[in-house]
Amino acid sequence: MTIAAKGSGASSGTKGLLRYRLDLKASPYLYIAPFFVLFAAFGLFPLAFTAWVSTHEWSLLSDEHVFVGFGNYEALLTDPYFWNALGNTLSILVLATVPQLLAALLLAHVLTLRLRAQTFWRMGMLLPNVASVVAVAVIFSQLFGRDFGLVNWVLEALGAGRIDWQAGTASSHVAIAVMVAWKWTGYNALIYLAAMQAVPREVYEAAHLDGASRMQQLFHVTVPMIRPTIVFTVIVSTIYGLQIFAEPQLFGGGGQNGVTGGASRQFQTLTLYLYEHGFNRGFEFGYASAVAWTMFAVIVLVALLNYLFIRRIRSAS
Amino acid sequence: MTTRPTRAISVVAALVTAAGLAACSGGDDDGKITLSVGLFGDFGFGPLYEEYSKLHPDIEFEERISEFADHHTNLTTHLATGSGAADIEAVEVGYISQYTAEPDRFHNLLDLGADELEGQWLDWKWQQALSADGESLIGLGTDVGGMAMCYRRDLFEAAGLPVERDEVSALWAGSWEDYVAVGEQYTADTGGYWFESSGNMFRAMVEQADEGVYDRENNLIVESNPAIGAAWDLTVEAIEADMSNRLTAWTPEWNAGFNEGTFATIICPAWMTSYIETNAPDAAGLWDIATVPGGAGNMGGSHLVLPAQGEHPEEAYAFLEWLTAPEQQLKVFEATGNFPSTPELYEDPALTGLSKAYFNDAPVGEIFTAAATAVRPQYQGPLQGDVLATIGQGLGRIEDGSQSPEDAWSQVLSDLESF
Numbered sequence: 001m002t003i004a005a006k007g008s009g010a011s012s013g014t015k016g017l018l019r020y021r022l023d024l025k026a027s028p029y030l031y032i033a034p035f036f037v038l039f040a041a042f043g044l045f046p047l048a049f050t051a052w053v054s055t056h057e058w059s060l061l062s063d064e065h066v067f068v069g070f071g072n073y074e075a076l077l078t079d080p081y082f083w084n085a086l087g088n089t090l091s092i093l094v095l096a097t098v099p100q101l102l103a104a105l106l107l108a109h110v111l112t113l114r115l116r117a118q119t120f121w122r123m124g125m126l127l128p129n130v131a132s133v134v135a136v137a138v139i140f141s142q143l144f145g146r147d148f149g150l151v152n153w154v155l156e157a158l159g160a161g162r163i164d165w166q167a168g169t170a171s172s173h174v175a176i177a178v179m180v181a182w183k184w185t186g187y188n189a190l191i192y193l194a195a196m197q198a199v200p201r202e203v204y205e206a207a208h209l210d211g212a213s214r215m216q217q218l219f220h221v222t223v224p225m226i227r228p229t230i231v232f233t234v235i236v237s238t239i240y241g242l243q244i245f246a247e248p249q250l251f252g253g254g255g256q257n258g259v260t261g262g263a264s265r266q267f268q269t270l271t272l273y274l275y276e277h278g279f280n281r282g283f284e285f286g287y288a289s290a291v292a293w294t295m296f297a298v299i300v301l302v303a304l305l306n307y308l309f310i311r312r313i314r315s316a317s
Numbered sequence: 318m319t320t321r322p323t324r325a326i327s328v329v330a331a332l333v334t335a336a337g338l339a340a341c342s343g344g345d346d347d348g349k350i351t352l353s354v355g356l357f358g359d360f361g362f363g364p365l366y367e368e369y370s371k372l373h374p375d376i377e378f379e380e381r382i383s384e385f386a387d388h389h390t391n392l393t394t395h396l397a398t399g400s401g402a403a404d405i406e407a408v409e410v411g412y413i414s415q416y417t418a419e420p421d422r423f424h425n426l427l428d429l430g431a432d433e434l435e436g437q438w439l440d441w442k443w444q445q446a447l448s449a450d451g452e453s454l455i456g457l458g459t460d461v462g463g464m465a466m467c468y469r470r471d472l473f474e475a476a477g478l479p480v481e482r483d484e485v486s487a488l489w490a491g492s493w494e495d496y497v498a499v500g501e502q503y504t505a506d507t508g509g510y511w512f513e514s515s516g517n518m519f520r521a522m523v524e525q526a527d528e529g530v531y532d533r534e535n536n537l538i539v540e541s542n543p544a545i546g547a548a549w550d551l552t553v554e555a556i557e558a559d560m561s562n563r564l565t566a567w568t569p570e571w572n573a574g575f576n577e578g579t580f581a582t583i584i585c586p587a588w589m590t591s592y593i594e595t596n597a598p599d600a601a602g603l604w605d606i607a608t609v610p611g612g613a614g615n616m617g618g619s620h621l622v623l624p625a626q627g628e629h630p631e632e633a634y635a636f637l638e639w640l641t642a643p644e645q646q647l648k649v650f651e652a653t654g655n656f657p658s659t660p661e662l663y664e665d666p667a668l669t670g671l672s673k674a675y676f677n678d679a680p681v682g683e684i685f686t687a688a689a690t691a692v693r694p695q696y697q698g699p700l701q702g703d704v705l706a707t708i709g710q711g712l713g714r715i716e717d718g719s720q721s722p723e724d725a726w727s728q729v730l731s732d733l734e735s736f
Contacts, residue, residue, distance in 0.1 A: 060397040141569075148573050164563075167717035253568040255386045256706035263713030264720065279390060281703045281736070283397065 050289045058286035065286075072290035082291070084265055085273035086298065088173065092248075092269065093241035093302075095177035100185050101233060107185065108192035109218050122193070125186035136183055137250035144175040144251075166251065172267040179247045184240070188233050195229035196222055231310050235303050242299045245271040270295050350632050353379045355403035357388035360459065360619075361591075361653035365645055369636060376632060385409070385567065389702070395624070396422045402624040404633045408456060410618050411702030413445050414535075418699055420453035424623040427454045429634040437643070441694030442658045446620050456620030457641040460655035462586030463688030464521060464609040464616050467593060470677060471603050472581040476507045482607045482679065489610040493522055493551055496610040500560045503581060510562035510580040513571065515552045515716060516709030518561075521584040522548035523705070524695060525614035530705065531698025539704065540730055549708075553722045556715050563716045572596045575604075584609060586616040587656030587685045594654070594675045606679040613691030618658065656685045663690060700736055707732050 054073070057066040076082050107125065115121055128136070143150045144165040152162045165175045199222060207217050223230070248267045252258035259276050261268025268276070270291065278288025354362065359382065366378040381403055383391060389412045395402035396419070408416055416423065431454055435443055442458040466489075470480045478499070479485055489496035500511030512518055523529050526544035531537060539545055555561060562580040564571040574580055575597035583589070585606060593604060621641065623633050639645060646657035647668055654673070662668045663686045671682035698704070711729035714720040720728070 060394065145570050147570050147579065148577075164717065167719070253565045254384055255565070255567065256703075256710055257565055257713070258386070260710065263710040263717065266719070279394070281700055283393065 050292055053286055054289035054293050056286045058284070058289070060283035060285055068286070072287050073294065075287065076290050076294060081265060081268070082273060082294075085261075085268045085270050088169075088261065088265075088267055089242055089244070089269045090302075092173050092176050092180070092244060092267070093238065095173055096180035096244075097234070097237045097241050099177075100181040101188060101230075101237065103181070104185050104188035104192055104233070105218070105223070107189040108196055109214075109222065111189065111193050112196050122190065125189050127186070128183050129187040131183070133183070133246045134250065136179055137247045140175065140179045140182070140247075141251045141253075144178075166253075166257075166262060167266070169264075169266040172248075172251070172262060176244065176247045176251060176267060179251075180241065180244065184237065188237070191229060191233055192226060195226035199225045227310070231307060234306050234310055238303050238306050239299055242295065242302060243271055244269050245275065248272055249275070270298070349375050349377055350629055351377045351379050352405060352629060352633055352636060353381060353403035355381045355383070355388070355392065355406040357383060357385040357407060357409070359653075360407065361649045361655065362640070364652070365640060365648065369639060373635075376636065379403075392624075395626075399626055402626055404623065404627040404629055405637060406622050406624060407459070407619050408622050409702065410445060410462075410615070410620075410697060411705065413456070413620055414697050414699045414701060416622065417446060417448050417455055420448040420455055422625050423453070423455040424625055424627065424630045424634070425453040425455070426457065426623070426634065426637075427452075429623075429630060430638065431457065431634075434638070437661070438658050439660055439689070439692075441692070442618070442620075444694070445697060446622075456622035457637055458658035459619045459621055459641060459646070460588060460649070461658045461689050461692070462588055462615050462617035463656060463685050463692055464524070464614050465585045465587075465684050465688055466582055466607045466609045467585035467589065467604050467676070468582045468607055469578050469580075469600075469603055470605050472507070472509060472578055476503050476509075476581075478503065480605070482605055485605070485607040490608070491610070493518075493548075493610045497551060497555050497558075497560070500555060500582075501558045504558060504560050511555070511560035512582050512584075513562045513564045513574055513580045514566060514709075515556050515561045515563075515712045516705075517566065517584050518555065519548050519552045519708065519712060520705055521609065521614060521616060522551070522611060524616050525611045526695065527693065529695050529697070530701060530708075531696060533696050535698050537698070537704065537733060537736060539708070539733055549712075549726065552712060553715060556712065561716055563713075565713075576600050578603065584616065586618075587650075587654055587681070587688075588617055590673065590676065590681060591654035594673075601675050602677055604675070605677045606681065606684055608684070609688070613688055613693070615689075615692045615694070618656075654681065656689060658689075660690070704733065704736065 053065075055067060055069055055071075057068050057071070111118075111122060111125070142148075144152075146152065146162065146164045146166065149165070151165070156162055163171050165171045203221055203225070204217055207221050212220065248261050248269050249258050249272060251267065252261055257263060259272065259280055261272050274288050274291040274295070277284045277291060354366075356362075362380065366380070370376055370378065388407070389409070392402060392406050392408070393415070396416075434457075438458045439461065442461060443454075446456040446458065447454055466486075468485055473480050473485065479488065488499050503509065503511050523545060526542070526548075528538065528542055528544065530539050530542070530545065562574060564574055564580075575583075575593050576599050578600065583593075585593075590606070593600075597604075621637055623630055623637065627633055641659075643657065643659040643662050643665075646659055647662055647665070649655050650657055650668065651671065657668065669682040669686050670680075672678045672680045708729050711720075711725040711732075714725045714728070715722050
């Protein structure tokens with residue numbers, strides 16, 4: 001009896017120990033598993049599958065998928081409309097991001113000053129970001145309307161001529177950049193503000209004693225101190241800016257112009273180019289997947305360049 | 318100790334049962350069938366759903382309206398992936414051939430009872446929904462778009478042009494060249510625009526030709542068809558005379574133009590009249606309707622199809638047959654202006670006698686009956702709508718000055734090579 005009891009007690013002891021160690025080793029993985037399972041299903045798998053599809057002539061309308069190797073990529077790189085879309089995307093990216101981040105920096109700087117109703121101003125910054133992209137694009141498309149748009153009305157009242165915003169390359173890029181900047185400036189300003197509040201007061205006091213003006217403090221103290229945050233916002237804005245879709249699509253109006261970004265493709269971005277091939281008449285998923293992967297490469301490249309560029313500023317200062 | 322899990326289980330069980338009951342009450346178990354209807358824009362079916370539900374209390378409707386261009390893209394996606402399409406879907410004439418090429422994706426209406434109804438529609442309307450082998454019919458016709466020309470009386474008067482519709486029709490009774498010549502005079506005298514978009518004028522001319530952008534073997538004949546070349550040249554002439562208001566159809570600016578009177582004329586298929594009326598309520602009495610130059614032609618009009626993935630083909634077909642019957646088409650015409658595709662109505666005074674107060678009491682019944690009966694059907698190829706849109710963009714590039722007519726034409730041809 002006792003031996004048996006002892007024996008069973010010992011075995012349940014090792015079992016318990018085993019379970020305990022298993023629990024110790026496996027549980028953390030189990031806890032983070034949901035994310036990775038979801039990521040694998042909705043992130044990794046589509047990514048890999050897109051790569052697979054991009055090596056095929058793959059139309060949604062047919063069940064035959066012919067392997068073509070890098071044929072889609074070759075066709076893509078020799079299509080002048082692709083390079084046009086890439087150029088448009090980069091142009092809109094620069095027009096939207098550079099003024100946006102500078103404005104955000106200045107706004108954040110102003111928000112650090114003593115203001116009445118501080119929370120009101122800070123929350124107000126975030127309001128444009130809460131509006132849906134589609135709503136923003138629809139409203140701004142009307143503001144930039146040729147005949148009855150508010151912007152042209154103001155321009156005319158000021159004595160400047162009307163601008164056909166949709167028709168021109170530069171004017172359409174500016175209009176789209178304004179939509180992006182309006183939505184994201186406040187968001188970036190709040191991120192900068194958070195970073196600025198972590199900068200020690202003493203540094204400013206020292207700068208103040210040395211006779212630095214507010215502006216000098218911003219560019220010589222604040223900017224170097226919050227550089228990691230700037231790097232973050234630059235990279236995030238780059239990724240967003242290279243994937244702009246809803247703004248140009250709605251700006252083009254209904255029908256074909258919304259797909260090709262104007263009659264001359266003057267504001268067709270890379271995502272619109274992808275949409276034109278993947279979700280328009282041919283439903284060429286193979287080709288569209290090749291566009292998607294090329295876009296991925298472009299985004300990595302541009303983000304990397306931006307990162308190196310921002311780093312250079314640091315070493316210079 | 319043991320009671321707690323039991324209680325928990327019983328609570329869970331109760332919840333599951335409740336959820337199950339709730340789910341049942343929303344489904345088909347109460348004997349009601351919900352038919353979904355996918356449309357682009359308002360077809361004026363609202364009162365007809367109610368009427369049909371009164372006759373058939375077990376049928377309910379759910380209408381989904383999307384934008385014109387999105388509608389057909391979505392429908393193609395839903396057909397290809399085998400799910401997501403409504404029980405009943407509208408297809409515009411520019412897209413119908415794309416779908417008749419794949420009759421397996423739709424319920425064959427000839428098997429559901431439509432085989433006995435052939436004589437009810439205009440012959441060409443019926444033919445458009447038939448597959449190439451004639452074995453399956455994918456849709457029944459709703460409206461047709463016999464063309465007329467809408468014009469602004471106030472602008473015509475200010476320009477010293479006649480305002481009564483017979484005299485206006487006589488201005489361009491000869492040909493499109495006359496229409497452009499009057500327009501040139503109008504633009505030179507007033508500085509205003511003669512029409513809203515060159516793509517629309519181009520399309521109207523093409524629709525009147527014997528052959529359009531496709532031949533009967535589905536080859537693109539844009540380059541070789543002399544009718545297209547002539548239409549292009551005349552449209553370019555009009556653009557260069559600054560007659561086009563350069564508006565893109567369905568944009569807010571276009572809508573505003575109807576009210577503000579920024580252009581003097583617009584090609585008016587029957588369905589356009591209701592669009593003008595709803596979008597320019599302030600311009601009542603200012604618009605009137607004359608005949609279109611160049612003879613008769615059809616622009617637009619739709620079919621209703623039953624995607625094969627729909628689970629209630631009999632019920633959907635029964636409704637479809639009822640909805641497209643002459644009596645209901647007449648009601649739609651009275652309510653919206655979408656012109657019936659069933660010729661038996663063309664002799665019915667209830668139709669021919671109709672006039673519209675908005676258009677200065679224009680006898681729309683008479684005008685569009687004449688337009689519809691004179692139509693010589695034109696073969697519509699698979700990507701008809703996309704081809705016309707691509708050519709329209711070429712004209713758009715000339716309009717906004719970014720390309721010369723020659724460059725625009727060669728880009729159109731190279732763009733069409735990928736079709």
